[in-house]
Amino acid sequence: MDIKVLGPGCKKCEQTAKIVKEALAEAGVEANVEKVTDMMEIAGYGVMATPSVVVDGQMKIAGKVPKKKDVLSWLK
Amino acid sequence: MEPIQEDACNCKAPRTGGNAASEAAMERKTLALYLGGSVFFLVLWWILYKNLLPLSEAASAFLAWAAGFDLDGHLGSSISFFIYEVPKVLMLLTLVVFGVGIVRSFFTPERTRAILAGKRESVGNVLAALLGVVTPFCSCSAVPLFLGFVTTGVPLGVTFSFLIAAPMVNEIAVVLLYGLFGWKIAAIYAGTGLLIAMIAGWTIGRLKMEKHLEDWVFQIQSGGLGAEEEELDWVGRIRYGIEAVRDIVGKVWLYVMLGIAVGAGIHGYVPEGFMASFMGKSAWWSVPASVLVGIPMYSNAAGIIPIVQALLGKGAALGTVLAFMMSVIALSLPEMIILRKVLKPRLIAVFIGVVALGILLVGYIFNFLF
Numbered sequence: 001m002d003i004k005v006l007g008p009g010c011k012k013c014e015q016t017a018k019i020v021k022e023a024l025a026e027a028g029v030e031a032n033v034e035k036v037t038d039m040m041e042i043a044g045y046g047v048m049a050t051p052s053v054v055v056d057g058q059m060k061i062a063g064k065v066p067k068k069k070d071v072l073s074w075l076k
Numbered sequence: 077m078e079p080i081q082e083d084a085c086n087c088k089a090p091r092t093g094g095n096a097a098s099e100a101a102m103e104r105k106t107l108a109l110y111l112g113g114s115v116f117f118l119v120l121w122w123i124l125y126k127n128l129l130p131l132s133e134a135a136s137a138f139l140a141w142a143a144g145f146d147l148d149g150h151l152g153s154s155i156s157f158f159i160y161e162v163p164k165v166l167m168l169l170t171l172v173v174f175g176v177g178i179v180r181s182f183f184t185p186e187r188t189r190a191i192l193a194g195k196r197e198s199v200g201n202v203l204a205a206l207l208g209v210v211t212p213f214c215s216c217s218a219v220p221l222f223l224g225f226v227t228t229g230v231p232l233g234v235t236f237s238f239l240i241a242a243p244m245v246n247e248i249a250v251v252l253l254y255g256l257f258g259w260k261i262a263a264i265y266a267g268t269g270l271l272i273a274m275i276a277g278w279t280i281g282r283l284k285m286e287k288h289l290e291d292w293v294f295q296i297q298s299g300g301l302g303a304e305e306e307e308l309d310w311v312g313r314i315r316y317g318i319e320a321v322r323d324i325v326g327k328v329w330l331y332v333m334l335g336i337a338v339g340a341g342i343h344g345y346v347p348e349g350f351m352a353s354f355m356g357k358s359a360w361w362s363v364p365a366s367v368l369v370g371i372p373m374y375s376n377a378a379g380i381i382p383i384v385q386a387l388l389g390k391g392a393a394l395g396t397v398l399a400f401m402m403s404v405i406a407l408s409l410p411e412m413i414i415l416r417k418v419l420k421p422r423l424i425a426v427f428i429g430v431v432a433l434g435i436l437l438v439g440y441i442f443n444f445l446f
Contacts, residue, residue: 008414010216039219039417043296048185048224050217063185063212 001031001075002057006042007050013037015065016051023071031075103311110314125167132160154344161336165255166329169248170321176210176247177320181313183211185221192230192238197281200234205273208241215243215411219418226289227296233281240431241273244406248328249377256339256385264442265398272402272434279430288423328378335382342389355392362396363439367432370403374411380404394446399439407431 005020007013017035024031036042045054049063055074060066124131136156140147147156188211192204213221218239225235245266254262308316355362380401387397412424419427 008216008219010214012214012216040292040296042220043223043227046224048189048217048221049212049214050220063214063217 001029001055003031003033004036004045004054005033006036006045006047006052006054008039008042009037010050012065013051016053019066019068020053020071023068023075026068027072027075029075107309107311110311114314121167121171125164128164128167129160132156132163135159150344152344154340157343158336158340161256161339162333165252165332165336166325168251168255169328169332170325172247172251173321173324174317177317178313179210180212180320181308181316183207185211185213185224188238189225189228189230192225192234194229195231195234197231197233197278200231201237201274201278201281204230204234204237204277205241205245205270208238208273209245209270211238211242213242215414218411218414222415222418223293223296226293231281232286232289233277233279235277236280236427237273237277240276240406241270243411244273244402245269246377248324249401249405252332252335252377252381256335256381257388261394261398265401268398268438268442269402269406272406272431272438276430276434280426283426285423285426288420288426290418290420293418328376331376331378331381335378335385338382339385339389342386346390355387355396357393357395357443362393363399363436363443366396366400367403367435367439370400371407371428371432372409373404374408375404377405393443395439395442395444398442399435402435402438403432406435 003020003024005013005017007016013035017033020033024033036045042050042052045052045059047059047062051065052062053060053066053071053074060074061070133156136147136152136159139155139159140152145151145155147153188207191207192200195203222235222239225238226232250262250266253265355366384397384401387400388394407428412428415427416424
């Protein structure tokens with residue numbers, strides 16, 4: 001599984017990355033988590049609000065910090 | 077009407093007959109709980125708000141009796157001002173943030189972009205400024221939003237109208253101004269703020285500055301993934317509103333208290349007309365000076381209110397203070413540094429220049445009128 005956390009590095013983006021990692025640990029899922037902070041790359045995803053999470057090429061959330069419950073549902 | 081929508085949503089995940097039916101009943105119950113809770117909260121809010129003055133008077137009288145100070149003295153009048161204003165402004169803020177949160181749940185950046193794409197410039201500028209107020213926006217995602225707009229056919233000037241209005245005219249600024257200075261000043265601020273956003277955006281559009289965008293902007297493969305449209309039901313919208321209250325009121329309550337404390341001090345102690353010689357109407361240079369000082373400064377609306385309170389209370393002119401507040405909130409050094417990634421220096425200079433000019437005019441007009 002390939003997970004990308006998009007965001008320039010603001011507080012909410014850090015929170016998002018933390019929650020994603022926690023959810024992964026809780027579900028016992030192995031995944032490659034990458035933080036994307038480059039504006040050009042973020043824009044390339046067509047995201048208009050950060051933080052945003054992309055799971056296996058699918059955008060799951062944009063503009064707010066996800067709840068752990070949400071992240072767990074994406075992992076299934 | 078809403079329960080039917082609920083059911084329609086539920087059909088997306090069909091299960092075995094009995095299960096789905098009980099789940100629908102569950103969701104109806106949740107909806108009833110949330111709607112009922114909201115109505116209950118509104119009624120409670122209204123009763124409390126209507127009785128706030130006698131309640132706060134009783135509280136300050138009790139405090140004066142317990143601590144042994146005179147209610148009509150300097151200290152007494154400061155304290156009773158504080159005891160009345162803090163719950164009043166926090167209550168107003170909670171209600172408005174909740175209401176705006178629910179309105180915002182209808183406007184995602186994607187939807188706003190869809191409305192703005194392909195609109196004619198003048199109509200587009202007006203719409204963009206208005207949508208800037210209701211679309212959820214955080215200055216840290218200004219660049220992706222800017223790119224998302226410009227690369228999908230929203231004209232540059234229209235995009236700027238949105239970017240100017242979004243931080244400047246927000247619910248926190250308007251509610252705090254209303255609570256502390258009355259509805260007239262709040263309305264003037266919101267109205268002129270929107271007008272500046274519309275006209276400045278339109279002007280930037282007229283200047284045909286597209287070639288002053290960084291070159292890589294045009295290489296972006298627009299479209300990309302696109303967020304999954306999540307259709308919120310009313311439970312979701314109410315939750316969104318509650319979340320907004322927790323997020324925003326949780327962040328700004330301290331500033332609000334500080335602002336009112338400063339105001340209370342001024343109310344009780346500082347003689348009127350103290351600032352009149354520096355920032356009064358007669359000092360013509362005070363408007364450009366406040367704009368110049370305000371541009372590099374960065375603060376959110378809640379943080380600037382204590383300063384506004386202090387300036388106005390000591391006799392500074394309304395236009396001068398409005399100009400200062402607008403330039404602090406709408407133009408800031410950190411935002412310019414973020415936008416520098418997509419805008420060439422010339423366009424940044426034009427952006428600052430046009431908006432500053434608008435703010436300057438507003439400052440002079442209000443000093444002239446009031």
